[in-house]
Amino acid sequence: MIRLLFYLHLIVNVYPNHTYIHNNSSYGVIDQNINHTTNDNDNDHDDDDDLLWLQWKSLHHKNYSTHKEYNEHRENWLYNLHSMKQHNLMYDKGLVLYTIGLNQFSDLNWSHITTIYLTNLSQYLNKHKQKSQMLLKQSLNETILKEIPDSWDWRKVGAVSKVKIQGKCGACWAFSAAGALEGQLKNRTGTFVELSPQQLIDCSHSFGNHGCLGGDMNNAFRYVEKDGIQSEESYPYLTKVYDYM
Known part of the structure; x- marks a missing residue:
């Protein structure tokens, strides 16, 4: 403890x-x-x-x-x-x-x-536990799993941004989603770009996220798949929801 x-x-x-x-x-x-x-x-x-x-x-x-x-x-x-x-x-x-x-x-x-x-974290985890287990079962591929190395550090290949401070905005989901996408973007294109958690906080409500009151990475991914995502430089973090409309 x-x-x-x-x-x-x-x-x-x-x-x-x-x-x-x-x-x-x-x-x-x-x-x-x-x-x-x-x-x-x-x-x-x-x-x-x-x-x-x-x-x-x-x-x-x-x-x-x-x-x-x-x-x-x-x-x-x-x-x-x-x-x-x-x-x-x-x-x-x-x-x-x-x-x-x-x-x-x-x-x-x-x-x-x-x-x-960690506001309402236990309630959130219990709510999404069954959904996450179902997604995991659907996504496992035994052939791919056999090819996974014993260890891998994405920092060593330049695919991880610096640690960010989210402040008193409950948007860890947005930072997690943006960070995961940054790594995939680097992996696919060879270029590393810091992406905007703030855009996810502000704009993905219609996909089931709630800004600084919580959200889900999968909902963020669905939003990005439809509408894309800007860089951190062009859409910086504000530690609050910004009414972009």
Whole structure:
């Protein structure tokens, strides 16, 4: 449970063999400080933690409306920071295969995660479980399955875009659909283009999707099959439904 919780907190920065914050150089200051403090076993580094907290809060533009809220989020952040340090020490000892770092979600706990990002998830999964199983049975091809390699990393062939932040819009379905199509487009044409989740959020309601209130990848694919999809550059993400009409 702790491992799952921490994974959700730091979901965008778990990559093999390095601590990832962002490619922006301003994140490197925090990254370097974290790497420095995680290599010391016997000290709590309270002063370093305080400095990192201030840097992190400024970097991610974090503001809290009450003193109680401030303290709650700081405690969450400290817990995640110390969990991260312990995990990275295990990496130094060769006990795990990847390091982890902080990101904009690091002041959240499980309650925040479920409220903001997993709204009605269990209801949605139960509703679509039977449908998904039926689609899987229909799509399996034993000949093709025998040709699948033991492992495959689409990142290594340039078919995966950078991690995107969906914010408080419940549109993971749109990001998943756009990402899957990006990989297929690269595979078919040899050209990688980041596609627009925002278009799917705004325009696929007639196919059964509900914008920031949830949706389904299959519905998004049906929409794209009929109407196409623009690039992320031409139709950028807004973290809300935009009335394009």
